[in-house]
Amino acid sequence: MIKNILFLAILSFTSITHAEQLSSFNSKNVAFPEVLFVSNEKAITVLAAKPSYPMKAAQDHICGSVIVGVLIGLDGKVADTKVIHSSNSEILDGAAVFTAKKNIYKKLFIEQEGIKYQTEVAYNFSYPNPSECK
Numbered sequence: 001m002i003k004n005i006l007f008l009a010i011l012s013f014t015s016i017t018h019a020e021q022l023s024s025f026n027s028k029n030v031a032f033p034e035v036l037f038v039s040n041e042k043a044i045t046v047l048a049a050k051p052s053y054p055m056k057a058a059q060d061h062i063c064g065s066v067i068v069g070v071l072i073g074l075d076g077k078v079a080d081t082k083v084i085h086s087s088n089s090e091i092l093d094g095a096a097v098f099t100a101k102k103n104i105y106k107k108l109f110i111e112q113e114g115i116k117y118q119t120e121v122a123y124n125f126s127y128p129n130p131s132e133c134k
Contacts, residue, residue: 043072043105043106043117043119044105044106045103045104045105045106046076046104046105046106047102047103047104048103049099049100049102049103050099051095051096051098051099051123051125052095052099053095053125054091054092054094054095054125056091057089057091057092057095057125060134061127061132061133061134062089062091062092062125062133062134063087063092063125063126063127063130063132063133063134064087064088064089064092064124064125064126065085065087065122065123065124065125066083066085066086066087066092066093066095066096066097066122066123066125067083067084067085067120067121067122067123068081068082068083068084068096068097068100068120068121068122068123069081069082069083069084069118069119069120070100070103070118070119070120070121071116071117071118072105072108072116072117072118072119073116074107074114074115074116075107075114076104076105076106076107077104077105078100078101078102078103078104078105079116081097081100081101083096083097084120087125092123092125095123095125096121096123096125099123100121100123103121105119
């Protein structure tokens, strides 16, 4: 019986989502190898947390994009996270993971049995004027 499912999703978080980066995702490089089934449907968020730009990163004009792989548990809460694409800034990567862990997703079932599944969330930390970024 299938217990896990992989969802490739582009989630909308106002202007901070960097959806274009998700288009280059290679489904053979999944963050959580225990996921057994691949689907092209989108994960549905029940609660989508909004990230805060870390104060230290803002002061230092650090910008970047982070893609976080999220394993969603049977209860719809985040069971695990992994940085799939780093911003090359520990501060921004940490803020993205911290935010991704707060998301809550719709529970999924196959034949009335709850399943774990994976999605990816992209965060873009930048200034209105990109030339201000280091």
